[in-house]
Amino acid sequence: MSRSIPTELLSRIRQGAVQRELERTLPFEQVGWLDDAGFGALRVPVEFGGEELSLQELITEVIALAEADSNIAHLYRGHFGFVESLRFQPAPVRELWYARVRQGATVGNASTEKGGNALGSLNTRLDRDEHGAALLTGEKYYSTGTIFSSYTRVSAAQALEGEGRRFAVVPTDAPGVTLLDDWDGFGQKLTGTGTTLLDSVAVEDLAVLARRPGDHESVHEAAFFQLYLLAVQVGIARAALADATSTLARRTRTFNTSTAGQAFSQDPLIQQVVGRMSSKAFVAEAAVLQAARTLDRALSAGLQAGTGDPGFEGEPPRAIHQAEIAVEQAQVSVPELVLAVTSELFQTVGASATLRTKALDRHWRNAQTIATHNPIVFRARSLGEYEINGTVPQGLNAIGEAKESS
Incomplete structure (x- = not known):
């Protein structure tokens, strides 16, 4: 897409915002318009074929989108956070995921657990099966944007290389992934902020990302x-x-x-x-x-x-x-x-x-x-x-x- 969201597209999104709110209609169609226009790739670096807007430019676009429909702007937060994180990843990870984002892939968020995990720990886990493949199991809440996305980025405790935390990025339609539209907040009702269930979900090698608080x-x-x-x-x-x-x-x-x-x-x-x-x-x-x-x-x-x-x-x-x-x-x-x-x-x-x-x-x-x-x-x-x-x-x-x- 161009370096900004087309005015006509913002107008189309704005036109149905009140009706979607009153009827609680999730904006799958409107998200599809933005995905097709390449909105999710606006921060991909030039060296990887992207537009690479500055953060100020991106934030300006987010404000304009939120004026049209705050739910739609909000649900892309996890995706753009993931794209930001790639800047700090090794070259093979960046090459794979920037290419996917440029091709239209989007990544939701699944980091928070509703309860039962001690502060600083997670119940969701990354383990290996008998063949050495990484498997992801757990339950996440506040999974904003995931129901609209191609993938979701999941925070997990892991036993792959000793203890610690990792991110695992998995397809939202992968076997073992269940997405629930059970968000019942009084605001931002259409962001898909519900539950993600993960049952022994296979994780590819370049989808296990380091997570080091404080770096x-x-x-x-x-x-x-x-x-x-x-x-x-x-x-x-x-x-x-x-x-x-x-x-x-x-x-x-x-x-x-x-x-x-x-x-x-x-x-x-x-x-x-x-x-x-x-x-x-x-x-x-x-x-x-x-x-x-x-x-x-x-x-x-x-x-x-x-x-x-x-x-x-x-x-x-x-x-x-x-x-x-x-x-x-x-x-x-x-x-x-x-x-x-x-x-x-x-x-x-x-x-x-x-x-x-x-x-x-x-x-x-x-x-x-x-x-x-x-x-x-x-x-x-x-x-x-x-x-x-x-x-x-x-x-x-x-x-x-x-x-x-x-």
């Missing part, structure tokens, strides 16, 4: 995944603002208490509310794009610090940690701005805005759902510790049962 890849990935969510939230804010202005443009009814005595669109107080919404959406987008630029610079610095294949060892350079800090700074403020925009939308219209058929509440529900992914209170605390004591924040890389106190 260049994991620090970059933690920042990228959160930045991506912030971009989706900005798209939601822009959609809420657009719905406010388009609704006002059509509205002729008013109240006798209106200061203008005319249509809402002429009332200075209503105009002031929309002005605040516009400002907050602008500030949120500016913060996210600045964080994306910082991440671009950090990624370049991180790769230059390595030798040979990009999957190098050693402490990540300061630039990568600075990018994580920039993303965390945005995360503390952007969700609050976006939630304010989606709430103020209802001050611009009146009771008719609550009609279910308009689905205007989806903006708040979707933004609030996304805001829960990485607890903001933990991010604010770690930023404070960094500012006071210089302690580098730790990216989110594990969820599980808390250890018992002594």
Whole structure:
């Protein structure tokens, strides 16, 4: 595709967003349009035949897509996270998977377990059969995007080369893979964020990927995944603002208490509310794009610090940690701005805005759902510790049962 999503394609996706929300229709058709257009390959490096958009350019496209339909933008998060991770993998892995992505393959996410795993450990396992082949067994929840994807990337404990964690990438239609559409959250209902069941699923050799918390890849990935969510939230804010202005443009009814005595669109107080919404959406987008630029610079610095294949060892350079800090700074403020925009939308219209058929509440529900992914209170605390004591924040890389106190 071109270096941006065609306007006509965004318009087609936007047209059915409310109906899909009301009927809970998963957007398989719309995802197919984007896959056919090559959306998933926008970050493939030029040396592997890709467009290689910068992160800032990609985030700009994600914001535009999220404005059209936040569910569709969100469900590609695991895929683009996987494509990012390839930059740190050995050459044979990069050659195989970049080629598949260029051919239209997409990769979902299956990392989190619903319960029963201790923090820092996983119940999903990679083992070998009697012939030495790698087999994957376990159960994952929050498998966003997997039901729409060709493959899914699964985090697993492993006994292939001693203990530790790995990623295994398996076809979603492979024997032993079962995908359940059982996500029941009140927001982002159409992201396919359900359960993935894995029963002795065969894993090819170049689909077992290293996973080392604290290295260049994991620090970059933690920042990228959160930045991506912030971009989706900005798209939601822009959609809420657009719905406010388009609704006002059509509205002729008013109240006798209106200061203008005319249509809402002429009332200075209503105009002031929309002005605040516009400002907050602008500030949120500016913060996210600045964080994306910082991440671009950090990624370049991180790769230059390595030798040979990009999957190098050693402490990540300061630039990568600075990018994580920039993303965390945005995360503390952007969700609050976006939630304010989606709430103020209802001050611009009146009771008719609550009609279910308009689905205007989806903006708040979707933004609030996304805001829960990485607890903001933990991010604010770690930023404070960094500012006071210089302690580098730790990216989110594990969820599980808390250890018992002594």
